[in-house]
Amino acid sequence: MAKIKRVRTKPCTRCEETCDVLYRVRIDEDGRWIFVCPACLEKVKPGNSHYQYGGTWKSKKRH
Numbered sequence: 001m002a003k004i005k006r007v008r009t010k011p012c013t014r015c016e017e018t019c020d021v022l023y024r025v026r027i028d029e030d031g032r033w034i035f036v037c038p039a040c041l042e043k044v045k046p047g048n049s050h051y052q053y054g055g056t057w058k059s060k061k062r063h
C-alpha cells in the first residue's frame, strides 16, 4: 500500500499564494488572525497600529 503524501501548505490571506512559510498576524481592528506570506508582511506591517505577531507557520517541520 502506497501512502498518499499530503502537502501541507496554506494560502496567504492577502495574495492567496501558497507558501512554505507564513506569518500569523493581526492587522485589522476586528482582531482577526490571518496568515500572510513574507512579501505581504512587509506591506502590511509598516505603520500598522493593529499589527500583532502571533507566530510563524511552516509546512515543513524540522525536529
Ligand SMILES: [Zn+2]
Binding pocket: 012, 013, 014, 015, 016, 017, 036, 037, 038, 039, 040, 041
Ligand atoms: Zn501574500
